[in-house]
Amino acid sequence: MSEQRESKGISKWELDTPCLVIDEEILEQNIRAMQSHAASFGKQLRPHAKTHKCSHIAKMQMEAGCTGICVAKVSEAEVLVKNGFHGVLVTSPVVTDYKIERLMECLSIDPGLTVVIDHAANATKLNEAAERRGLTLNVLVDLDPGMGRTGAPLNNGLAMGQLIDRLPWLRLRGVQCYAGHVQHISSFDERCRASLDWMKRAAEVVRQFRQGGLACDIFTGTGTGTYEIDCKIPELTDLQVGSYTMMDAEYLSIGSSQNPSHFEKFPPALTLLTTVISRNHSDFVTVDAGLKALYHHGGTPYVLHPSDLGLEYEWWGDEHGRIVLENRAKTLEIGDVLELVVSHCDPTVNLFDVLFSTRSGIVTDVWPIDMRGKCQ
């Protein structure tokens, strides 16, 4: 930790590499932009911490006005609950005895803790666990948006809600419908059609709940790829967006309402710094960031700085990357530092222990990625 403290006040270009850097001004701007977008449609934000895995950023989101934080795993919820967060939502079913006990420990600290359910047997099991503790567990019915990953079939949503409503230690709060498979559809129009199709069907379940006298104050869903689209659904109450905070090459390359080939609303706040370590060729150099520093998924990282040399990153094994020089008249020297936009932010952040926050290129703080490795 001493090394990290020493970094405060230095230029980001002096940091040891590879490392992850956050531009605080862009991060704040992205957090504000999504918050006011949601507010303008009368929606809440319940952003997903699985992207940044960083309590500090979750706190910034709460301070900006969001209604709660989502996590994918119980081990992530444990970190947030221990850090004083309330109303954490676990967006994936929790099914084993051991994990349910850990969930109950979280519930004993955060009475607002909420979990999704997509199977009747799981509802019964959670009800029994809550009864043993004398605690009431908030639950949402997880609805499947035609993807099949998790969620009850839509035509079974009402029955699942009725079952949960009869279980005394569970408190039905509403539904979740997250269409992960439509978030990265390149064409904005096609993404609109796909997302609205499924979200309208989920909204029909919300209406069935209300007509049937079931509590449904929450209808949560939506990712960064559909944040503009799903706000058109009146029943939707909150947005589970995550990547908008940091952004990555994968999201930046999809179309948006403003531009058919680029997602302009949220600039990249997250970048990776990497150093040239070998240069024995005229048309490429080797940098110190490979698969273990840039997660190999979701597209190719691109070079943000220097921007004028026509540089391209290519994967080159666990520890290295190749930077191809399109313009051979210029070159890079050993020791030169490059700044890249990462391919897929979520799993890349999960490779590091800290984020270096910066303002105008100066390191202002070091934020622990305290949910890093929390995959359980």
Place this chain on the structure above:
Amino acid sequence: MSEQRESKGISKWELDTPCLVIDEEILEQNIRAMQSHAASFGKQLRPHAKTHKCSHIAKMQMEAGCTGICVAKVSEAEVLVKNGFHGVLVTSPVVTDYKIERLMECLSIDPGLTVVIDHAANATKLNEAAERRGLTLNVLVDLDPGMGRTGAPLNNGLAMGQLIDRLPWLRLRGVQCYAGHVQHISSFDERCRASLDWMKRAAEVVRQFRQGGLACDIFTGTGTGTYEIDCKIPELTDLQVGSYTMMDAEYLSIGSSQNPSHFEKFPPALTLLTTVISRNHSDFVTVDAGLKALYHHGGTPYVLHPSDLGLEYEWWGDEHGRIVLENRAKTLEIGDVLELVVSHCDPTVNLFDVLFSTRSGIVTDVWPIDMRGKCQ
């Protein structure tokens, strides 16, 4: 840590998932098999810790008779040196002022520390840093096996050796030639041709060193894919193999001298346990291991247990995997635990904090992956 201690003595099937498990008997068998293979050719082993990132396993390798341990990064060397290892070899150039200072700190503890050099300017810089400390740094000339990632061109190897030999604070020990790009060539015969071609050219540099009166007691190289092949090179002194300890789907699928479509010598000692968390479909279920628990690279993980259901793993986002049931007559229940062989062991191990070691399915110990995240 308390959770980890409690796991000793329980069945591996009771562990919280996703998690990584080591079969200690297979690991020991793999370590012994590679050690005796090398010995039968009069070679040493200098295994690469970048695969397992675990001091405990490096210690097992040393106890089995290996001559030293390789690392890819200075931050990995720091962990080993602080744990009392001697003769650590850093297999990638160390070029920046900050990293060179860290390297010198390691050298002040481990006088046997060795680093590779592939550029004249870097040799001068390392010599100056060693002089400032009054320490002698062991170095190898890194030779490029036609891959271009790191290494001096072969026809420049002798000149680089002569340059280093003249620098008083550097002690030339020999050469490194690691052909990373041939390790996974599927055909054994083709891999033989490619590897021997480059390793013979590197051996020619070794002979030039010796004819020119340059020290060359080390010629290190070779990975798990070429361990059988490169031992035919008389000049080669040691093998930098790494993956043979744990193995993965990528290596197990290449041909070997015994079998054209399978690498039989080293069974997988490393597996991942994952739990069924959703089951609303007849032909697939959802498990709790996605991109953040199984690194998406090098092939598809395969199901080791249960082995009789014709199960296949498919990638399904950051947090989940899909298990496809070929035989729909049988099924899996929520809570069932599956055991997978991972796709690429190196970056997958780097996603976790601990390895659970087991004997006959019972957890015997918890080994910290103490070089996890050490990508600097």
